[in-house]
Amino acid sequence: MHAEVGDTVVVHGRTVGTTDRRGTVVEARGSDGPYLVKFDDGHESLVFPGPDVSVEARA
Incomplete structure (x- = not known):
């Protein structure tokens, strides 16, 4: 999984x-x-991508 500054990260329940x-x-x-x-x-936190995380690229 790849994300860049400004992208949205969604941590699914x-x-x-x-x-x-x-x-x-x-x-x-x-x-x-x-x-x-x-x-x-x-809140700020370090996120380590896993199966419960998705990334939405910024527009």
């Missing part, structure tokens, strides 16, 4: 009733991650 989390890539620390992501709630 892994259990029933859990909502997806969306955020913007602010730093790519490698070609395939990890990515520093600022989520919609203001």
Whole structure:
């Protein structure tokens, strides 16, 4: 999985009733991650891509 600064990362909920989390890539620390992501709630976290993560390219 490849993401660039400005792309949107969606972390899909892994259990029933859990909502997806969306955020913007602010730093790519490698070609395939990890990515520093600022989520919609203001929280920043390193995201290591896995099967529950998808990337939406910026327009």
